[in-house]
Amino acid sequence: MSDHRNTKIPAKVVPQAPDRKPSPEARAWEVRTLGPALVNSPERQKEFTTISGHPIRLLYTEADLANWDAKSQLAHPGEPPYTRGIHATMHRGRLWTMRQFAGFGTAEDTNERFRYLLTHGQTGLSTAFDLPTLMGYDSDHPLSEGEVGKCGVAISSLADMEVLFDQIPLSEVTTSMTINSPAPVIWAMYLAVAEKQGAEWKKISGTLQNDILKEYIAQKEYIYPPEPSMRLVVDTFEFAVKHTPKFNPISISGYHIREAGSTAIQELAFTLRDGMEYIEWALRRGLQIDDFAPQLSFFFNAHSDFFEEIAKYRAARRIWYKAMTERYGAKNPRSCALRFHTQTAGCSLTAQQPFNNVVRTALQALSAVLGGTQSLHTNSLDEAWALPTEFAATIALRTQQIIAHETGVTNTVDPLAGSYFVESLTNEVEAGAWDYIKKIDAMGGMVTAIERSYPQREIAEASYRYQQSLDKKEKIMVGVNDFISEEKPLEILQIDETVAHRQAARLKKLRAERSQSEVDRTLVALKRAAESYHKSTPSPSSSKEGLSHQNLMPHIYDAVKSYATLGEICDAMRVVFGTYEETAVT
Amino acid sequence: MPEKKIRVLIAKPGLDGHDRGAKVIARALRDAGMEVIYTGLRQTPEMIASAAVQEDVNVIGLSILSGAHNTICPQIMKLLHEKGMDDVTVLVGGIIPEADIPALKQAGIAEIFLPGTSTQSIVDFIQKKHAA
Numbered sequence: 213m214s215d216h217r218n219t220k221i222p223a224k225v226v227p228q229a230p231d232r233k234p235s236p237e238a239r240a241w242e243v244r245t246l247g248p249a250l251v252n253s254p255e256r257q258k259e260f261t262t263i264s265g266h267p268i269r270l271l272y273t274e275a276d277l278a279n280w281d282a283k284s285q286l287a288h289p290g291e292p293p294y295t296r297g298i299h300a301t302m303h304r305g306r307l308w309t310m311r312q313f314a315g316f317g318t319a320e321d322t323n324e325r326f327r328y329l330l331t332h333g334q335t336g337l338s339t340a341f342d343l344p345t346l347m348g349y350d351s352d353h354p355l356s357e358g359e360v361g362k363c364g365v366a367i368s369s370l371a372d373m374e375v376l377f378d379q380i381p382l383s384e385v386t387t388s389m390t391i392n393s394p395a396p397v398i399w400a401m402y403l404a405v406a407e408k409q410g411a412e413w414k415k416i417s418g419t420l421q422n423d424i425l426k427e428y429i430a431q432k433e434y435i436y437p438p439e440p441s442m443r444l445v446v447d448t449f450e451f452a453v454k455h456t457p458k459f460n461p462i463s464i465s466g467y468h469i470r471e472a473g474s475t476a477i478q479e480l481a482f483t484l485r486d487g488m489e490y491i492e493w494a495l496r497r498g499l500q501i502d503d504f505a506p507q508l509s510f511f512f513n514a515h516s517d518f519f520e521e522i523a524k525y526r527a528a529r530r531i532w533y534k535a536m537t538e539r540y541g542a543k544n545p546r547s548c549a550l551r552f553h554t555q556t557a558g559c560s561l562t563a564q565q566p567f568n569n570v571v572r573t574a575l576q577a578l579s580a581v582l583g584g585t586q587s588l589h590t591n592s593l594d595e596a597w598a599l600p601t602e603f604a605a606t607i608a609l610r611t612q613q614i615i616a617h618e619t620g621v622t623n624t625v626d627p628l629a630g631s632y633f634v635e636s637l638t639n640e641v642e643a644g645a646w647d648y649i650k651k652i653d654a655m656g657g658m659v660t661a662i663e664r665s666y667p668q669r670e671i672a673e674a675s676y677r678y679q680q681s682l683d684k685k686e687k688i689m690v691g692v693n694d695f696i697s698e699e700k701p702l703e704i705l706q707i708d709e710t711v712a713h714r715q716a717a718r719l720k721k722l723r724a725e726r727s728q729s730e731v732d733r734t735l736v737a738l739k740r741a742a743e744s745y746h747k748s749t750p751s752p753s754s755s756k757e758g759l760s761h762q763n764l765m766p767h768i769y770d771a772v773k774s775y776a777t778l779g780e781i782c783d784a785m786r787v788v789f790g791t792y793e794e795t796a797v798t
Numbered sequence: 799m800p801e802k803k804i805r806v807l808i809a810k811p812g813l814d815g816h817d818r819g820a821k822v823i824a825r826a827l828r829d830a831g832m833e834v835i836y837t838g839l840r841q842t843p844e845m846i847a848s849a850a851v852q853e854d855v856n857v858i859g860l861s862i863l864s865g866a867h868n869t870i871c872p873q874i875m876k877l878l879h880e881k882g883m884d885d886v887t888v889l890v891g892g893i894i895p896e897a898d899i900p901a902l903k904q905a906g907i908a909e910i911f912l913p914g915t916s917t918q919s920i921v922d923f924i925q926k927k928h929a930a
Contacts, residue, residue, distance in 0.1 A: 343812070343813035343814055343864055343866075344813060346813070347813050349813075355813060355840075355842075356813075357866075357869055358812065358865075358866035358867075358868065358869025358870055359812060359813050359814075359864055359865070359866045359869075362864055362865035362866060363814070363864055363865065427815070431815050431816065432815025432816070432817060432839055433813075433815045434815075471816075471818070472816075472817075472818050473818050473822075559818075562913070562914055563893075563912050563913040563914055564914055596893065596913050597893065597895055598865070598893070598895060672821050672825075675818050675821070675822060676821075676822055676825050676826075679822045679826070679917060680917075682916070683916045683917055683918055689914070691914075692914040693914075693916065701896045701897075704895055706895070706897075707865065709869075793838070794838070794839070796817075796836055796838040796839070797821070798808075798820075798821045798824040798825055798828075798834070798836045
């Protein structure tokens with residue numbers, strides 16, 4: 213037997229925080245067992261980090277939780293600070309909503325896919341719009357050329373929306389709509405369809421993405437400058453409180469921030485600080501925190517670093533609870549419990565060996581489930597190439613069903629609680645996020661930080677670092693920078709230009725058949741309201757409908773009902789608000 | 799006399815705002831010693847061709863993820879030809895189905911870089927093409 217008592221442990225293997233005090237037993241183990249093991253089989257890498265570059269230790273013990281208080285930091289599910297989940301029974305009571313994002317071609321094409329997904333056990337709808345719709349242009353606008361129906365469904369007017377939800381009872385399904393700058397217009401179309409179907413607004417439920425801040429930060433699909441955009445968002449909050457108490461007027465999104473290349477901590481911090489920014493703007497309008505905060509929802513990414521993601525979701529709930537109670541004095545528990553949707557990471561999908569993406573997606577989805585998600589979208593294997601085929605989309609849905617019904621992970625609530633590692637990482641992710649939140653506070657808030665390109669620059673740095681680590685093979689993507697093999701091309705969904713032609717023909721017919729004088733009247737009224745709104749400062753004064761006098765939702769609703777097009781309505785506001793151009797950071 | 803730097807225009811045509819790839823490439827080419835101009839978002843073919851002339855670039859890198867490449871690329875190539883920019887190397891990076899690649903090359907695109915390409919291989923391609 214070799215004498216290992218004098219073996220020195222390389223210091224970097226067990227980095228010691230200054231206040232970390234391993235027990236005598238742990239120290240003895242390091243000398244007795246770890247030291248010789250490291251000599252006999254050195255570690256594979258100089259350092260181990262998460263996909264975000266966060267350092268991870270060889271072993272976590274009670275020494276890592278010395279200052280951790282289970283009573284206040286963990287507590288119980290359904291109770292503050294909600295680390296263990298927002299419901300007492302979590303997925304034992306109700307599974308998450310399986311909500312597959314879908315949309316392509318014309319409204320008819322997507323309506324067919326929606327009905328297919330519903331008959332295959334999907335439990336909620338989620339609508340992807342094409343780029344012209346996302347940017348507030350009609351399908352026949354010159355800038356729409358080549359883009360109609362490509363990244364989602366083309367919706368240019370209420371007539372398209374009626375087709376999109378044909379034979380789908382809006383009183384029964386919940387619908388998520390991924391739309392941001394034109395969100396008030398698309399939402400008005402949805403409400404108009406609900407009204408036509410006889411579905412009561414008070415009963416319909418769903419979620420509007422409507423998160424403009426992350427557009428400036430990450431996805432860049434904005435129309436107007438931040439100030440009028442933020443006021444439009446607050447208009448939707450106010451309208452939702454009054455008319456659609458079960459509808460989430462916003463889904464405050466980290467997903468796109470992560471896709472743009474941020475770290476997990478940045479995703480969490482920027483998203484929650486965005487949430488705080490919306491709250492502050494709504495409070496300035498005169499809304500009461502506990503009236504609107506229960507309708508705020510969140511949307512996070514599920515990336516590939518399993519435990520980092522789980523820590524992120526748990527930390528998110530804890531930060532939000534603290535912010536809501538301490539910063540905004542919320543009293544209603546529903547204001548303080550962070551509800552979120554998750555989508556697996558599109559940017560982690562590889563074009564190479566695409567069937568491997570099924571495995572990636574399954575593991576990512578599992579982290580979201582273990583992290584306590586309320587709803588989930590799993591990506592399809594072919595999405596590094598195109599929008600998914602029906603075949604690929606079905607496997608993605610089946611992946612969720614396998615997790616829900618075969619793995620047993622739903623049998624108990626927050627099964628990872630109390631793990632030295634998971635609790636430590638949750639603490640570290642939380643601390644890292646608070647550092648960012650405080651930095652942004654010091655700048656004067658998120659709108660100012662965006663105008664200074666602060667979050668944009670932090671994300672660009674992180675994404676460049678990650679790309680370099682791939683190029684140097686410090687991080688491995690299977691099939692991309694290692695384990696490469698020959699493969700056959702995949703069969704993918706192709707959207708051709710006939711979609712654009714069908715849309716253009718439909719718009720031509722619509723413009724010929726609608727009452728132009730009614731369209732003109734509603735658009736002029738909207739423009740006038742926008743003008744007075746643009747000049748006025750937000751004030752709590754309210755009109756007879758119980759909304760602030762400057763709320764544009766009723767005017768947008770009227771315009772939509774007159775079959776004014778999305779482009780016409782957005783143009784009416786473009787004229788008043790102007791458009792935004794960013795300072796590009798490279 | 800100092801060696802003349804390769805001048806590259808990185809452009810994002812179309813309505814898409816996903817600029818992660820464009821920014822990473824801009825920075826990688828700059829780090830490799832090239833002169834890089836980034837146009838910013840939502841550039842029309844006309845804006846891109848004019849910028850290429852104005853900046854007198856050797857290379858144009860188009861980042862397209864939206865599926866609009868079959869419409870956008872031929873328009874840009876036609877405008878470049880009209881402006882006498884036939885010797886500029888035009889590259890495309892993004893989500894391009896393999897079936898579309900032959901037609902894009904036929905239209906004059908020098909190379910198409912798909913997801914997963916290392917930045918070094920793009921640097922190498924440009925340097926080889928513009929050596930000496």
